[in-house]
Amino acid sequence: MPYAGPLPYPPSEMGIDISKCKFLGRIQLNADQNLWAKFYYRISDESDSNKTSYDLFIEIEPVVSPNSYPYGIYKSTNDINGGTPGNQPSQAIKRSSHSNELYPGPSQWSSPCWAGFTYSDYSKMGTYRVSFNIVSDYLGISIPEEKKIKVLVDFLFQDNSAASSLTIGNGELGVSMPITVTRYNSSYSHSISYEKGETEYEIAARTTATSLTWTPPDDLAELNTSGNDLRVKVYIRTYDSSGKQVGVRYYYTNLKIPERIKPTISLTVTDPSSLANQYGAYIQSKSKARAHFSVTSAYGAGIVLTEMQLGTQWTKESTYDFTLDTSGTVVIICRTKDTRNRESIAQVQINVAPYHPPRITSIDRYRCNADGSPNGEGSYARVVFSAEVSPISNKNSAQYKVQVRQNSLGDWTESVLSGLSGNYSPTDASFIFGADPVSGYDVRVGVTDNFTEQFSGIRQIPPAAAILEVDATGTGMAIGQMAKEPGVLRINLPTFFNHDVTVGGGLTADNIKFGIVESGASKDGVKHYIKFADGTMVQWASAITTQMSISTAFHSIFCSGVKYYDFLVPFVDTNISVMVNASTRYGSTWASVTEVTTSRIRFQMLDFESRVSGISIMLNFIAIGRWLP
Numbered sequence: 079m080p081y082a083g084p085l086p087y088p089p090s091e092m093g094i095d096i097s098k099c100k101f102l103g104r105i106q107l108n109a110d111q112n113l114w115a116k117f118y119y120r121i122s123d124e125s126d127s128n129k130t131s132y133d134l135f136i137e138i139e140p141v142v143s144p145n146s147y148p149y150g151i152y153k154s155t156n157d158i159n160g161g162t163p164g165n166q167p168s169q170a171i172k173r174s175s176h177s178n179e180l181y182p183g184p185s186q187w188s189s190p191c192w193a194g195f196t197y198s199d200y201s202k203m204g205t206y207r208v209s210f211n212i213v214s215d216y217l218g219i220s221i222p223e224e225k226k227i228k229v230l231v232d233f234l235f236q237d238n239s240a241a242s243s244l245t246i247g248n249g250e251l252g253v254s255m256p257i258t259v260t261r262y263n264s265s266y267s268h269s270i271s272y273e274k275g276e277t278e279y280e281i282a283a284r285t286t287a288t289s290l291t292w293t294p295p296d297d298l299a300e301l302n303t304s305g306n307d308l309r310v311k312v313y314i315r316t317y318d319s320s321g322k323q324v325g326v327r328y329y330y331t332n333l334k335i336p337e338r339i340k341p342t343i344s345l346t347v348t349d350p351s352s353l354a355n356q357y358g359a360y361i362q363s364k365s366k367a368r369a370h371f372s373v374t375s376a377y378g379a380g381i382v383l384t385e386m387q388l389g390t391q392w393t394k395e396s397t398y399d400f401t402l403d404t405s406g407t408v409v410i411i412c413r414t415k416d417t418r419n420r421e422s423i424a425q426v427q428i429n430v431a432p433y434h435p436p437r438i439t440s441i442d443r444y445r446c447n448a449d450g451s452p453n454g455e456g457s458y459a460r461v462v463f464s465a466e467v468s469p470i471s472n473k474n475s476a477q478y479k480v481q482v483r484q485n486s487l488g489d490w491t492e493s494v495l496s497g498l499s500g501n502y503s504p505t506d507a508s509f510i511f512g513a514d515p516v517s518g519y520d521v522r523v524g525v526t527d528n529f530t531e532q533f534s535g536i537r538q539i540p541p542a543a544a545i546l547e548v549d550a551t552g553t554g555m556a557i558g559q560m561a562k563e564p565g566v567l568r569i570n571l572p573t574f575f576n577h578d579v580t581v582g583g584g585l586t587a588d589n590i591k592f593g594i595v596e597s598g599a600s601k602d603g604v605k606h607y608i609k610f611a612d613g614t615m616v617q618w619a620s621a622i623t624t625q626m627s628i629s630t631a632f633h634s635i636f637c638s639g640v641k642y643y644d645f646l647v648p649f650v651d652t653n654i655s656v657m658v659n660a661s662t663r664y665g666s667t668w669a670s671v672t673e674v675t676t677s678r679i680r681f682q683m684l685d686f687e688s689r690v691s692g693i694s695i696m697l698n699f700i701a702i703g704r705w706l707p
Contacts, residue, residue, distance in 0.1 A: 241316045241325025242268045248332040251294050251339065255331075257281070257312075259288040265319045273311040273328075274298060284317060299335050299377035304417045306335045340420035341381060344372045345412045347426045350399060350625075357473045359431040360408075363644055364529060366399040367428060371412045379416040386412045391640055399625065401642055405432035433468040435646070436476070436525040438534035440464045443521050445542060450510050455542040459513035463523045463534065467502045475528045476502050480509045483520040486538075490522075515542030526601065530646070535596045535609065598646065605646040613706030617645055619699045627691040628667065628683050638683040640672070643699050649676045654703035661696045662689065669697070 242262045249255035259268060270281040270290065274297075281292050294310070302308040309330050316325040346369070349355070353365045360367060369386050386393055388400040388410045402408060411425045441463040445456040452460075467476040478498045481490040493511070498504050513519055519539040525532055548555050549564055556568040596609040607617040628638045643658070652674055660669040660683045667689070673680035683695065 240266075240318075241327045242266060242314055243327055244270065244312070244314045244329060246292075246312055246329055246331050248334075249294060250334040250336055251296050251298055252336060254291045254293045257290045257292055259290070259314065261286070261288060262316060262325070263318075266324070267317045269315050269317075271313045271315075273313065274301065278313065281312070284321075294333050296339060297377055298333060299339050299379075302335065302418075303378045303380065306418055306420075308333055308335065335418065337420070339376045340418070341376055341379070341414050341416045341422045342374045343384075343412050343414055343422050343424035344374075345386075345410070345424040345426050346370050347410055347428055354428075357431065357470050359429045359471060360402055361470060362402055362405045362430050362433040363642075364433055365402055365430070367402055367408070367410060368397065368399050369410050369412070369426070370397045371414075371424070372396065373414045373422075375416055376418075376420070379418050379420070382415050382417055384412065384414040386410060393630070393639060395627075395629070398639065401640070402430050403642065405430045431468075431470045433470060433529075434466075435530050435644075436465065436467045436527045436532050438463055438465050438523050438525060438532070441523055441534050441537060443537045443539050445513060445539060446510065448510070450508060455515065457513060457515050457542070458510055459519060459521070459539045461509045461521050461523065461537075462506050464505045464507065465503070465523070465525050467525065467527050469502045472502075474502070475526070476500055477526045478504070478507070479524045479526075480511075481522050481524065481533075482511060484514070484517050486518070486520050513539065517541055522596070530600045530602075530605075531598070532647075533596065533598045600646055607646050609647075609705045613704050615647065615649060615703055615705035617647065617699075617701045619643070619697075621697050623695050623697060624692055626683065626695055628685045628689040631688075632684070636685050636688045640680060640682055642678050642680055644678045645676075645701065647705065649701075649703040650705055650707055651703070652676055654701050656701045657699070659696075659698040662693055664689070667695065 240262055243260045245258040245260070247255065257270065259270075261268070267284045267286050268282075269284045270292075271278045272281055272292075272294075273279075282290050298308060298310060301310070309332055311328050311330055313326060313328045315323055318324050348368050348370075349360055349365050350368045351365055354360045367388065369388075371384065371386060373381055373384050375381055384394065384396075386395075386398060388408065389404070391400050400410065406429075407427055408430050409425050409427050411423060413421060413423050415421045441461070443459060443461045444452055445454055446458050446460040447453045447456050448458055450458075450460050461480055465478065468474055476499065478495040478501075479492050480495065481492050483490050493509065495507065495509060498507055501507075518541050520536050521539060522536050523534045551564040554564045554566050554568075594608060595611050597607065599606045604621050605617070605619040607615060609615050626638055626641070628636050630637050630639065654674055654676075656671050656674055656679055658669040658671050658679065658681045660667050662685075664685070664687065666687060667683060667685045669681050669683050671679055671681045679699075679701070689695075
């Protein structure tokens, strides 16, 4: 069987000018039974709108060195088209208009074009050099010799019946596989190679061994970026005792792309607030888990999907700040899939320390003696309370104070309980202060940690004896305290009116908060609350943030990730009226509440345009509910 193949195997490119057209050709030979050429062309100048057609031909002409080619010049009689190799040039491309689908367009490569020729004269075997020429007639004008595209190629023309053969099965990339050689002649040697693209790579140099092994390299996966197996061409070349090549054969092996060839993920998690560095762990509801991923594809495959997840929170953004609503071991997962449908998963575990705002769990108060023993007519008062503060690996702070106000008038007098500093769970802690027997007192207890300050509700201590007294002028009166002001009625006891009260001369409110039994604010002054005597509680907050993005596509708009707002003081039930407002300088941002519990609300921000992190967003919250059943 005749063989025509390159020695070596170099595709080449040359260019010529044909009138206002420029054709670039690329010619190569293959190791099939026929001698054939494969080439592409392109046109780089399309300025002449009057061009109507062009024809491409291929010709083979001998070159004297190293041997005389045994045949004369052959020029195809038909144009060359994009088909499979054949024994004669087949019907070809003929450009008749710009709309012809085979016309590649300015500066674009055409589809592959082929031309094949058969030789059967075994008497003239040997190595020859020929010139493959792409020629063109433009508007019927033949181009001169010096304008032809010529590519010189050495090829071997021989009888393949003297070639050794091999047996190779199917295998897997990265796994050794056997190759068995059947030698044509015991004095002959052989080499084995495989083809990747237009390049051959050596499996075995010239040898006489008949049993060999080959481990297909992983980079062969580049030949198929959308599937999980591929077909590879393996050559065996035969040499006689003088080292002259006397034959070549090729075979195909099917190779599986192993599961281990898949995309790799780099996943890192940090705390943007640096609280994890300070406390040795992330902190529930205070820290953020900033997750970042980068994905590397495997041997040319594309990445079709990558996403991260923490519980019910998920994102496709490469960097995202997750909220930490639970304590303990928290797992952040990243998944990716490539065009081979191969999936990879990476995960990072972080430790989240439990945290809740500091709280007063119980409080009592009563009149007493100096030693704290109860005495309803005593000139001292005692406050007893218990509290809880989250330790956070014993790195959180815990400070306590008692505030006292006489007769519900004036400012609070504050006493810091330094002896309880750092105590995360004081039980029945006591504070005693001197209390005028004829005066009543308001008391409350405050607790502060590194994040916020909380106060108990106001508790009242009545006078030692409830008295009714008229002052010396006979014009002033007091109930529950001494009468000291002429013309004034002072009431120092809780007062209830069972009927309507008519005020004839107007009502002056001086340092009186009608119906308010408790109010407070967070340590940073952002969050506020007020408790009213009828059981109503109002909470509100206002803040500006630049750490949120509104960039996830949602139908025809964009939304942020899920966000949370923790109430400063829990409500008694979920019958809560909530409003969240978000605004930016663009005027198209709003917020939507998706869940309300007694301790927090969940919401998302929305916009008609995508807003990246860094823009200023004004957030306003207000919630109205009950603090008493």
